Amino acid sequence: MTDQEIPYAGTTPTRMCDVETETYRRALRGELLQEDEPGLSSLLARGVLVANPFHHGIYVPAPPRYLETQLHASVLRSLTATVEEFAQIPAFVRELEAEQQRHGESLSPAASVHLRSVDAVNAEMIRTTMGARREILTAQPGFRPTKVLKGALSRHMEPAKRGVTVRTIYRASERSNVVQSQWVADVTAAGAEVRTLSESFPRLILVDRAHAFFEAFDEEGVLIPKTAWYSQDRAVCEVLALYFYTGWERADPWLPDAKDGHAGHAGGAGAEHKTTKLQRTILRSIVAGRGYDQIGKDLGVSERTVTVHVSKLRTALGFKTVPQLTHWWATSPERLLS
Template sequence: MADQDISTPPNTSRLTAEELETYRRALRGEELDPADATLAELIRRGILLPNTHEVGTYVPTPYPYVESQLTAAVQRVLAQATEALAGIPAHVRELEAEQQRYNHCPSPVGTLLLNSVPTVNAETIRTVQTAEFEILTSQPGHRRPKILKGALPRDLEAAKRGVKVRTLYKTSGRMNATQREWVATMTRAGAQVRTLNEDFLRLIVVDRKHAFFEVFDDDGQVNQQAAAWYTQDRAVCALLAAHFRLQWERADPWVPEANDWVPEERDGGEPQPEDHPVTSKMQRTILRGIVAGKNHKVIGKGLDVSERTVTAQVAKLRNALGFETVMQLTHWWATSPERLLP
């Protein structure tokens, strides 16, 4: 007996009343009309077969064979459905890429207010665990040892998966032993950490699709009652990522394996910048741009000054320090405490 090719299973394994009556007539050996639609359906489903010994009559297919055929048909449909389900994410990403190409990126959700720290923690953990290529974090405040140790396994797992992890701390964080330990572990896993001696926003941006940031009141002060905003609005995520990059370019790399520069403490117990810095704020911005690999024209555009002005400022600083080359100047900058000034 040849296998029947049942491409699609019936909607139900039960026979209709008409099908059951036709099936019974076949079992009784009655002659059936080959043009009958009900008979044709039973033959298509492999339930009846033409009797090769008596034209016009039909014989039943052994029920174990019918069961195996119907089961195989259902399994084929399930396999096709499973394959289709597995392909949905790639299909959606393809559509998403096309929408972004034509600057059509509607936000999937609005901006949600997370009112409690546990809620923020749960959402950030969930989001970081699904990160695909980038996690940007800026932490202007002091992170308690318990929080740092609790976040380490999550952050470390992301870095080991190949996700680019960048974290920005305040310069004062270099004096925190627990924070230094966190940085040492994360940088060994491939993460990058920098410090900045000025104010910046507390935020987390994941894949430029998710962002968490502080809640501000109308007077510009941080709302201490609310925990954080969470958004998937692409425009907001892109803006916050751009803000992070601006702060990142002005910040100093934190490489724990090297000898960290820890500011000296004065009488008040707080680290202080030099009383009479050699560099001006503009010159420090220019030096950070040079270290970041930017040319004078690009640096000038960011400062809203001409390329000639940038070149003149570099020359002025070289003369003040007695250097002949920009290479000497950048080497001095890399080891000078002035790089930690705003």
């Protein structure tokens, strides 16, 4: 018997249906089988039966060990073809992206493109955030209308529920916004995290450190409204992620208030903490011997901002001098907070 390639049609070749089983048994008994016998063609195609060249209509069974070898080879060929197809998927997707880019529908993988309308920004943003696998980082420094918040709610909640890390920074002034507070309560309930900063920062959205949306400015440094830069450059995304987490570490958690479902301030009036996370960072730097100018550089803020934070805290605690403040800090249990 010569080797033959047994075709593998995608269904399992290692089982016989009732009709095939009956036909196989008839062949074993040496019965004459018609060419259109039910199940005969599939048994021949898989090599389970072989036509007797000397007796038309008579079919003999293939030796089991031979058939086993042939079936192994058949399935292996199918698996190899599947793996090869799988390996071609990235190239196929890149080809589609190139075609879409030529028709203004999408972007090349490493491009930094100026999206010049709200619709263009939203289209790319929705596509990338809903497809997030690991992480979504957003920094929102300005007021967001109710309509915008509602539109962004599902884009934050759905990935968070899937286990994606979702983190957002807002300005501290947004804590007084009732609609914004409810939005924070909703997204944190889904697993997202929200913090606030009292200093200024640019608008930013990062997805999986592979997609970055950030503000666009003209040659005079003036913000171009309703537009954004979109980049898939890995280096750009990594630098922006580092910048985001620099602010995240200085920010204060915005946690939901169990009493009314709104989001409250961790360490604020409802808690016993007298300092914010940023103020604690400044105090540690003062005790370490750093000047206000160096502290400002370390934190990415102005020297005046550091002075204002120290002054506000000193006044709130009823101290007249910074040495009084640092002495209080040295003995306060708040120095143990993060």
